[in-house]
Amino acid sequence: MSILETLRVYRFHYFMMLPGLLLAGLFVFYPILAAIFYAMHEWSGFTAKKVFNGFDNFLILFQDPIFWNAFGRSIVFLIGTVPLQMTISLALAMILNMQLLKLSTVFRTMIFLPVVTPVAVIGIIWTFLLSPFNGPVNSLLLDIGLVSQPIDFLGSTNSVMPSVIGVYVWKWLGITMIYWLAALQTVPDDVYDAARLDNCKGYRLAFYVILPIIKPFLLAILLISSVAALNVFPLIMSMTNGGPFFSSEVMEIFIYRTAFATDDGSIPQLGYAAAAGVLFGAVLLGLTALKGHSTLRDRKTTPGSDA
Amino acid sequence: MSSIHVSRRSFLAGASAIAATTTFGSNVSHAKSLPTPLNNIPKGTKFRWVDSGDQKATFFKEFFERYGEARDIDIIYDPLPWNEIAKVVPLGVRNRTAHDVFVLPRNFSLADAVNQGWVQPFDDFIPNIGEWKKGFPAGAFLPGINEFEGKTYGLPFTSNKRYASHLLYNRTYMESAGYDPESRPLTHHEFRDAARKITEAGQGRYFGFIIGGSQLNRWADVVRNLGRIGGASAGGDGILDADIDLRTGEYVFDSDEYIAAIELLLSMQSDRSMFPGFINLNAPQARAYMPQGAAGMILQGPWNIPSWEGQNPEFDFGLSSAPVLQTGKQGKLTISQxxxxxxxxxxxxxxxxxxxxxxxFHYLGTVDGQIEWANVVGAGDPPIIPEAVDKADLSPRSKRVLNLFNDQIRVGPNPLVRNGDLAKVVASYIAPDVNFARTVQGLVAGELSGIKEQMAKLKDRYDTALDTAFAKAKANGARVDRSELVFTNWNPNVDFGAADY
Structure with missing residues (x-):
């Protein structure tokens, strides 16, 4: 069937897609195109005049150590959060999936609560919890004798990233757990019955029976979590503002600071920030494409799928 | 966004509440004046105003309510933080939806705003504006600063004569430490010792010194002002004069006085006299800990005085100069005209x-308006007309801090007055990523080491940034030269007047 023929036959379906396409155009495609346009200009945002400078902003970015450090920190954040988040949430999901556990609904709700709490609220509350001045975490550590001096979790360049990573994992654990729980629902009851008959339980049931079955979900959850871990602007802004001394400045904070929150009275660099945004967006797009590819591959390899 | 259009009943109730608040804030009651009707204003006019809020909002919210009621107009007042102003104002101008009156983003000069067509002169809206301007102190209106081609584009209604890092301290703690900063300023050594003693006495309940260390400008403010009070002669706070000795045109980051200031901060850090977690506090959080008794000293601005006096009347605090060098050498702080x-x-x-x-605007530039302003805002944003300071109901502390400013601050040269084209340098200037404030923060946080080495590198970075800005401005047709930042006849101990250019 030719494209024109397809359009004619499915015209009602395409017509129904128009509102969504319009919204996507306004809020997704237009900003992407605008960012690429601005990335090729030297522009402060204050003046009407934009000076076209081709790929200069990208070339300067490649030589900017602050940019690469921020990029590196985003990767560190990704590596620090995703495996931890996936492992803990998988363990919790397996425990809470046990039908014999009577309070599983209560625990699920409790673990999920931070997910629905606004990020900025979480950030501010954890700032108080981790405070070295009367913060409950430090009080506990002092009381049990683990430390002799309060730890400045968010004020030390060594501890700030692990602290923010910890809060992030805690905050988003619930959503990953829900993904895993959904995956576990696909394990047929017969499998559990068979395992029980064979006296297979505990870690053997988990590693040799359940995990192989839910393995196809692993890549999808990994990629969803990875993309999420690169979008941490509100948490870091509310907890550290990227500091101290750049030590928690991830890519999004770098872009924001360059575009809007310049220090020292210097002019904003919207073009330069847009170039950084385009590069960072390309990385995210790459991850998303990888996810699409993995989903497609799974469909092809899953028995009974259309492919 | 707050619309200030109200019914008569709610206006009366609100006005009573606001009057009570204001009275509580300044401990005095005042007759409220209103602008004299000068122009023909249609009823129901919608008028929008944006500024950076803080103490200003206390005045304007109440004032706009009364004025809007009197003139039967709807005034929308948006007090916004500076990072929001940097987005809202340029976007509004571009989209033709800007507020009627605004303050400019901090990194944008009025000269550029005029060149870009952001603003219009207001001479036609103030009858006999020449006479009105005569009520301001000399140097308030200057070509290249707020006047362009004989027209007036900027209203300078508050004084520049203040600094943001004088000492505010808990009097009880300080007396226990054995010091009286109001009798004479503390030296660096005494400041450190007082911080240590207060911390020891606090036994974990309170600490010697607090600073809002996540707010980067605090680091630059404190070191710059300690350095200048120590005698490092540097200009005002603009891009073309901050941290530059305008007698030579050279940056003073590596001066002994700046280095001594950073050493003082590091020594208090190593003494553990600084409030735990200071590096992650912003300035308002740090200020709020003072009346709670959690810290003994802070280097901050005069806006704390009316706020603490109003909201924490039981808090016994004193104020004094920022600490001075051991040698007793004292310099003056410099402000721009x-x-x-x-x-x-x-x-x-x-x-x-x-x-x-x-x-x-006319009202804010009259003695009545200025007194009204001073009665509410106090020393935080002092009125520009000296007569208003004399006549306003200011607390003893507010008067004391204004006297301190008169003693310690002098007007310095402003390169923009010499050559208006230098505004194009300001518009082209991009500060180094690792700038002054971040360098100090990095040193205190322990991420950087070697004060002298770091400050020398900092000087090089700033020289490069400034030279680049000059080169860009020249390429864009500006007739500028870095030698125009040199004022060989400048004496930092006396005001630099119009005749000195």
Whole structure:
């Protein structure tokens, strides 16, 4: 069937897609195109005049150590959060999936609560919890004798990233757990019955029976979590503002600071920030494409799928 | 966004509440004056105003309510933080939806705003504006600063004569430490010792010194002012004069006085006399810990005085100069000519409500308006007309801090007055990523080491950034030269007047 023929036959379906396409155009495609346009200009945002400078902003970015450090920190954040988040949430999901556990609904709700709490609220509350001045975490550590001096979790360049990573994992654990729980629902009851008959339980049931079955979900959850871990602007802004001394400045904070929150009275660099945004967006797009590819591959390899 | 259009009943109730609040804030009651009707203003006019809020909001919220009621107009007042102003104002101008009156983003000069067509002159909206201007102190209106081609584009209604890092301290703690900073300023050594003693006495309940260390400008403010009080002669707080000795045109980051200031901060850090977690506090959080008794000393600005006196009347605090060098050598702080730049108000070029702006601007430039302003805002943002300071109901502490400013601050040269084209350098300037404030923060946080080495590198970075800005401005047709930052006849101990250029 030719494209024109397809359009004619499915015209009602395409017509129904128009509102969504319009919204996507306004809020997704237009900003992407605008960012690429601005990335090729030297522009402060204050003046009407934009000076076209081709790929200069990208070339300067490649030589900017602050940019690469921020990029590196985003990767560190990704590596620090995703495996931890996936492992803990998988363990919790397996425990809470046990039908014999009577309070599983209560625990699920409790673990999920931070997910629905606004990020900025979480950030501010954890700032108080981790405070070295009367913060409950430090009080506990002092009381049990683990430390002799309060730890400045968010004020030390060594501890700030692990602290923010910890809060992030805690905050988003619930959503990953829900993904895993959904995956576990696909394990047929017969499998559990068979395992029980064979006296297979505990870690053997988990590693040799359940995990192989839910393995196809692993890549999808990994990629969803990875993309999420690169979008941490509100948490870091509310907890550290990227500091101290750049030590928690991830890519999004770098872009924001360059575009809007310049220090020292210097002019904003919207073009330069847009170039950084385009590069960072390309990385995210790459991850998303990888996810699409993995989903497609799974469909092809899953028995009974259309492919 | 707050619309200030109210019914008569709610106005009366609100006015009573606000009057009570205001009275509570300044401990005095005042007769409220209103602008004299000067222009023909249609009823129901919608008028919008944006500034950076803080103490200003206390005044304007109440004032706009009364004025809007009297003139039967709807005034929308948006007090916003600076990072929001940097987005809202340029976007509004570009989209033709800007506020009628706004303050400019901190990194944008009025000269550029005029060149870009953001603002319009307000001379036509203030009858006999020449006479009105005579009520201001000399140097308030200057060509290249707020006047361009004989027209007035900026209203300088608050004084620049203040600094943001004088000492505020808990009197009880300080007396226990054995010091009296009001009798004479503490030296660096005494400041450190007082911080240590207060911390020891606090036994974990309170600490010697606090700073809002996540707010980067605090680091630059404190070191710059300690350095200048120590005798490092540097200009005002603009891009073309901050941290530059305007007698030589060279940056002073590596001066002994700046280095001594950083050493003082590091020594208190190593003594553990600084408030735990200071590096992650912003300035308002740090300020709020003082009346709670959690810290003994802070180097901050005069805006704390009316706030603490109003909200924490039981808090017994004193104020004094920032600490001075051991040698006793004392220099003056330098400010640029004109009013306080962050408060300078402008009228949007697309505004059709110049008549309203003119009446309000006129009022803010009269002695009555200035007294009203001072009664509410106090020493935080002092009025620009000296007579208003004398006549206003200011607390003893507010008067004391204004006297301190008179003693310690002098007007320095402003390169923009010499050559208006230098505004193009300001518009081209991009500060180094690892700038002054971040370098100090990095040293205190332990991420950087070697003060002298770091400050020498910092100087090189700033030289490169400034030279690049000059080169860009020249390439764009500006007739500028870095030698125009040199004022060989400048004596930092005396005011630099119009005749000295």
């Amino acid at each position: 004109g009013g306080a730049k962050p408060n300078t108000l402008s009228l949007w070029s697309g505004s059709e409500n110049g008549a309203v702006a003119g009446e309000i």
